[in-house]
Structure formats: structure tokens, C-alpha cells
Amino acid sequence: MTKEYTLIDKRSSAASHEIMGADESARKGHCDFADKNVLLIIAGGISAYKSLELIRLLKKFGIKTPAILTAGGQQFITPLSVSALSGEAVYTDLFSLKDESEMGHIQLSRQADLIVVVPASANIIARAANGMADDLACAVLLAANKDILICPAMNPQMWENKATQHNIETLQSRDIDILMPDSGEMACGEIGAGRLPDPEHICAEILSRLSGQAKPLTGYTALVTAGPTYEKIDPVRFIGNRSSGKQGYAIAQALYKQGAEVHLISGPTALTPPKGVHIYNVESADEMLDASLKALPADIAICTAAVSDWRVENAADQKLKKCDDGLAPILEFAQTPDILKTLAEHKTLRPTLLIGFAAETNNVDKNGRDKFKRKGCDALLVNEISAKNAVFGADHNRVDYLTQSPENKEINTDAWPYMSKAELANMLVSKIIQQLEKTKTIPHTQCSTPKLKATK
Ligand SMILES: Cc1cc2nc3c(=O)[nH]c(=O)nc-3n(C[C@H](O)[C@H](O)[C@H](O)COP(=O)(O)O)c2cc1C
Numbered sequence: 001m002t003k004e005y006t007l008i009d010k011r012s013s014a015a016s017h018e019i020m021g022a023d024e025s026a027r028k029g030h031c032d033f034a035d036k037n038v039l040l041i042i043a044g045g046i047s048a049y050k051s052l053e054l055i056r057l058l059k060k061f062g063i064k065t066p067a068i069l070t071a072g073g074q075q076f077i078t079p080l081s082v083s084a085l086s087g088e089a090v091y092t093d094l095f096s097l098k099d100e101s102e103m104g105h106i107q108l109s110r111q112a113d114l115i116v117v118v119p120a121s122a123n124i125i126a127r128a129a130n131g132m133a134d135d136l137a138c139a140v141l142l143a144a145n146k147d148i149l150i151c152p153a154m155n156p157q158m159w160e161n162k163a164t165q166h167n168i169e170t171l172q173s174r175d176i177d178i179l180m181p182d183s184g185e186m187a188c189g190e191i192g193a194g195r196l197p198d199p200e201h202i203c204a205e206i207l208s209r210l211s212g213q214a215k216p217l218t219g220y221t222a223l224v225t226a227g228p229t230y231e232k233i234d235p236v237r238f239i240g241n242r243s244s245g246k247q248g249y250a251i252a253q254a255l256y257k258q259g260a261e262v263h264l265i266s267g268p269t270a271l272t273p274p275k276g277v278h279i280y281n282v283e284s285a286d287e288m289l290d291a292s293l294k295a296l297p298a299d300i301a302i303c304t305a306a307v308s309d310w311r312v313e314n315a316a317d318q319k320l321k322k323c324d325d326g327l328a329p330i331l332e333f334a335q336t337p338d339i340l341k342t343l344a345e346h347k348t349l350r351p352t353l354l355i356g357f358a359a360e361t362n363n364v365d366k367n368g369r370d371k372f373k374r375k376g377c378d379a380l381l382v383n384e385i386s387a388k389n390a391v392f393g394a395d396h397n398r399v400d401y402l403t404q405s406p407e408n409k410e411i412n413t414d415a416w417p418y419m420s421k422a423e424l425a426n427m428l429v430s431k432i433i434q435q436l437e438k439t440k441t442i443p444h445t446q447c448s449t450p451k452l453k454a455t456k
Contacts, residue, residue: 034062036210039112039146041137042082044072045119046187047153047196052077054118054199055086058206064088066108070137072121094136105136109144114209117141119153119196122164128176129167147209151179151202156192165420169395172422175253175275179205215259216433219443222260223298223351224252225305225339227267229285233331234316238283242392243306245269247357250425251302252277258429263295267305285311285336292339293346299443300432301351303340303377306359306392311336344376352441353432355379357399361386365400369411372402378435379403381428397424401431 038058042051055065066088069079079090091104109115117124117137124137128150133139141148150171158164159181168178179202182195196202226248230238245266252264253274262277265288273279280295282288285307292301310333320329340356354377360367361384368382381399385392401414416427435441 033207033210036062036113037064037066037111038206038210039108039115039140040065040067041070041115041117041120041124041140042067042073042077043070043117043119043121043124043137044075045121045153045196046076047119048073048076050196050199051118052081052085054202055082057199057203059086061207063206063210066091066111068092068108068137068140070121070124070135072123091136094134094139096136105133105139106143108140109146112146114206115141115144115146115148116151116202116206117148118151118202120150122152122154122158122161125150125152125164125167125171129170147177149177149179149205149209151196152181152194153196154181154194155186155188156190156194159194160192166395169420169422173253175257177209215257216437217255217300217429218259220260220299220436221297221443222252222255222262222300222302223265223292223295224248224255224262224301225265225267225288225292225303225307226252227269227271228306229267229288229308229336230283231285231308231311231336232283232315233312234318234320236319239308239310239312240268241306241308243267243269244393245271245305246393246395247397247421247424248302248304249274250421251304251428254422254425254429255300255302255432258433260300263298265291265295265305267307284308285339289337289339289342292343296343296346296349296351297444298349298351299436299441300353300355301343302355302357302428303343304357305339307339308336310334338375340375340377352444353378353435355381355428355432358382359385359392365413368400368402369413372404372411379431395420397421399424401428 040051042048058065065086067082067086068091069082074092079092083090091108094105096104127138128141131142133142152159172178179197181193182197183193184195185191186195227245228241228243230240232238249271252262256262256274256276263280264273264277265280265282267282267288280291282291288305288307313332313334343351344354356375356377358368358371358380360382364382364384368380372380380402382402383397383399396418398418399416401416403412405412416424
């Protein structure tokens, strides 16, 4: 959802259209970037030369671009060319007497409005993900108190390597933004994902962050349920399931990043709640329903929680003991409330967009479709869970995205590829934004607030 900006320079390249053209506020001069400072960290990759073009573009908006060139970066471009283009200082050394007399590794981020690593090599990504501070660039990233945008660029095998993907997910989980690389033919001749996006595109991303423009979900409220529920057997035992909550937490984070006010109702998990999201910790299905109803009104509700279908009717107040006769206790089960269906059938406060998840072990397609028909939600993401297709607790997911045609009520199945839960969350949130734009839905929740108190 990159906005477009007017660039005074009327170049004819197709890519430059991204920053020329339509943005009214920029055209009228409402976005004044003249006092902005973007700290560029240029790492060691073949596309380091593109950072020079980026500096040129940013300079046209009056944006200052002090830069750090890593040791790798200096193998590809020189501090002199960077500083000649930017007219700003270029830093290369952590142990510089001159720069460190002003605590350069701290101050550089304090003076910046945004930090952009461009290109980000696999190496700097790995070092940043591991919290290393063994050169100026990584020390600045670790000490940063500003938003960070990382623009990876590398050979497709390096990019797809599990180590790199894991590092990317680690950085994303720390609220560091990643500008995903483009696909195509690489400098090394191989084809795949890993190419640095055009400088015009990176420039537009930077401008959009600096202008603080309203994000697409600003003003919208979202409710997300996540994790398992625990149904009490006695004071020390419970019936639970293997849900880790990772998918729901990733969705909550993705919604928040797009500007939504997010209420995350979570069963017991070992996860750290995403920054900026209101968290409500619950245990049982009953508590999760209660909290979900109190979180209404919500424009968007996404039920990812693996809610137990049953609770124990005759849960004991005291710890159950083994009997000498060897007989096991008999547990009586009762069905728990159906949270998704309850929200779908809510007479006055049905969320405008209600999305559910279904985990199936067999007949995935049929069971998913049947569930979609039964629940009354607007979309259902169905995943197969089996020994060969671990989803619970894993970092990746593969889903079928079911929606219903408004015209003939036919169910459409979109088979999404295998991807990380963070990527899936972003893809789902893009669909939500498209849907809200298509139906011209305006936030209906601004006048009333949920009756729920956050855990913290
Ligand atoms: C010709 C050449 C091109 C390279 N291109 C890339 C690249 O595009 N992306 C990348 O991650 N590493 C690339 N590398 C490897 C990095 O330069 C190397 O890992 C270096 O240590 C990174 O340094 P940094 O941590 O300062 O970025 C390349 C190496 C060579 C010799």
C-alpha cells in the first residue's frame, strides 16, 4: 500500500511513476521532508550501487542521508562516492576516536527519523537477528530507538535458506520492517527471489513512513482470538491442545502494523504479545467467549484460537486421586460454546468482517466447506494438520482460503502456498484491506469502546 509522491525530477523510466504522480498531499506540499534524516546502512552486496541512486532520489526531497558503510559494503562502493552524492558524513568504523567522542553508535540513531539497511546482506541480517554489535552498523541497529526498514538483497538460494528465513522472522517478530526482495534474474545469473527492489520503490516506501500517512486500517478495531483453551479437570489438570498461538499473534501484529486497534484474546501460550496490541489472557472456552463478546464492537474479528470442543462437566474442586481398586475417574463432557458462530449470529454487534480458521486431519476439503457453511463467517482458512503436515507449534502454514461469492453463494477455494505464519498473516491482512476498500466499509466502532480490561 505504498502511496505515491511527486518527484520534481520528471524522468521517464517506468519505475519512477511510483513516486511521480498521484499523491495529492505531496503535490500540494503537505509532506515536507526537508528536515528529515534517514540513516542509511549500506552492507556488502552486489546491489550496493543502487543505494547511490536512492541517495540521489531522497536528496531531491531534501532528506538528509548520513550513511554507514559496512566492511562488506566498502568492497562494492566507496565512502567517497556516498559522501560526494549525499553531501553528508559517512561512517565506517565502530572504534573511531573522532566519531565516538560523540558516542556515534548511539547518537546516529537518535538523530535519525528512520534507519534503512539497503542493501541488507544475508550476513548483516544474521548478525542483527542475533543481537550482535561487532561493527558500527550492528551496534547502531542494536542501540536504535527508531523504526528500522531492512531491504534484503542476495542470491535466491541464500534468501530461501532456512537460516536466512529464520533470521528474517526473528527480525519481524521484533517489529523490524522487511521490504521483501523482488523476483527475477539475478546478477549471478540465477532466477528467483532476492533482487533489491528499484530505488524508486524503496524511496516511495521511505517517504510513506516519513510522512506518517494514515495506515489503511487506521480507525478500525480488530478482535483476534489465539492459542489453545484449557478446560479444567481438577485444580492441577486440564484438557488442552497443541496450538502455540503463533498464527493468531502474527495476525494481531500484522493488523496492528496496518493501523488497526487490536484486541488479542489469548489462551495460554508461551509467546510475548506483539507490541501495541491489547492483550487479554484467558484459559477456558467460556472465558474466551466472554472476553470476545466484551471486545465488541469490532470491525474485524479473526478467530484463530483452537478452542476445545468440550469441557468437563464434573470437574473436581480437589485434585483427583488414584484409587486402590485401579478404576479411573469418569469424566463427563459438555460442549463448549461456538465462539465463531456466536459472533456470526450476534444480532446487534456482528463484526463487519468475520474470519475463522479450521484445522482438519481428514477430508480437509469437504470438512472445511461444511464448516464454512455452518459457521456463517465471511471467510475461512482451512489447514490440514497431520503428522506429515505439522502446523501446531510450527513457524509455517499452508491454508485454503474459502470465501463465498456474493452473487451465487458458491464457495471459492484459493489454495495459498506454504509460507511462514508471518507471511500468511500479511497476506490475510492484505485481503482484509482489499475487502474493506471494495465494500467501502467505514469503521463503525469509533463511537463506542469495548468493555474489556487488558491484562497489561
Ligand atoms: C562479488 C560478491 C557479491 C556478493 N553479493 C552479495 C549479495 O548480493 N548479498 C549478500 O547477502 N551477500 C553478498 N556477498 C557476500 C557478502 O559480501 C559477504 O557475506 C560480506 O561478509 C557481507 O558483509 P556485510 O556484513 O558488511 O554486509 C557477495 C560477495 C561477493 C564476493
